[in-house]
């Protein structure tokens with residue numbers, strides 16, 4: 437059976453970046469599994485723009501060679517802010533070809549503890565072992581479906597993450613539930629695809645990332661002040677952004693403060709590019725779904741104010757609730773051994789879990805290292821920390 441030093445599950449920004457860093461270490465046999473950039477390519481809407489700024493959209497590599505600028509120079513592709521998702525996917529695939537050309541796209545269906553570390557089973561039945569395991573499998577397994585919609589079939593109510601092309605909803609009456617980025621961008625893109633769309637949000641107002649007023653202020657601040665207030669990682673409001681860019685500091689704060697920072701930095705909010713594009717979409721605020729039921733090929737939704745809506749489909753822009761036990765590939769015994777708090781793994785330095793040699797990167801790490809871990813810009817910290825933990829050295833440029 438093939439034995440590796442490090443197996444990485446996931447070929448998104450975190451898995452690719454970790455592999456690029458670890459492969460600078462001679463003699464370390466690192467293998468990456470998963471379809472590169474598949475979450476971005478298959479589970480986010482075509483036509484979307486990234487909400488993160490330019491510096492925060494770079495997938496980290498030790499020598500800072502695989503940048504958006506280098507991608508543009510080598511491919512001739514031109515794009516600006518906000519970055520279109522199609523360009524980001526192409527950038528990620530280009531990064532993968534340079535950094536990890538031998539990614540194994542097969543799905544890992546089972547992982548269990550083994551005398552040598554971990555045993556992985558692939559979708560076609562092949563098995564292998566690895567001394568260390570890095571899980572960088574993203575958030576797709578954590579899509580949140582509120583219980584009011586549990587009994588409805590997927591043809592009538594579905595999570596935003598299962599949609600990519602909205603043209604099939606032209607002429608349909610669609611309700612989008614939620615007030616965050618996924619819900620708002622689905623509302624805008626459905627409207628532009630010709631659907632009759634409404635959005636319901638329980639919030640009293642929509643939070644816009646860098647609202648119109650703050651954008652003006654932002655420009656007036658000048659580069660030096662702006663750089664003092666906001667870290668290039670682009671997570672969180674002024675000043676707090678600088679703190680969140682330092683996960684080692686964040687994890688030393690009292691738990692209540694960490695939780696407050698996390699809630700503030702990840703509260704539902706929409707990117708600025710959506711403001712104009714939602715002008716003609718009805719957004720009902722302070723509104724919740726009281727009940728939903730199927731009626732033939734329609735769905736009837738009763739709102740908390742008594743309004744009854746007869747719809748063709750409900751889009752659940754209801755976000756993701758992290759619970760590592762929902763990673764179906766993890767054997768139950770392994771899940772039991774991972775110390776968790778409310779579904780999040782409790783991680784120590786090097787993003788290592790309570791199971792020795794098992795590291796967990798990306799959004800599940802936010803409980804231990806703060807909200808930076810939920811965004812592409814967290815890949816620099818995570819990759820360096822994992823490198824240090826596994827090799828005992830600081831990562832050096834390739």
Ligand SMILES: Cc1cc2nc3c(=O)[nH]c(=O)nc-3n(C[C@H](O)[C@H](O)[C@H](O)COP(=O)(O)OP(=O)(O)OC[C@H]3O[C@@H](n4cnc5c(N)ncnc54)[C@H](O)[C@@H]3O)c2cc1C
Nearest residue numbers: 446448449450470474475486487488544573574798811812
């Ligand atoms: C609508 C939306 C918009 C967003 N916009 C931004 C943004 O503008 N900027 C930003 O920084 N972040 C954004 N995010 C957050 C974004 O999801 C994360 O930043 C990013 O995807 C984290 O990368 P990752 O490598 O952890 O996960 P992913 O990109 O999800 O990669 C995980 C990979 O693991 C693979 N995988 C999973 N299970 C298995 C398995 N069993 N076997 C093999 N492979 C497996 C998947 O195929 C996938 O390729 C957005 C999220 C959403 C939902």
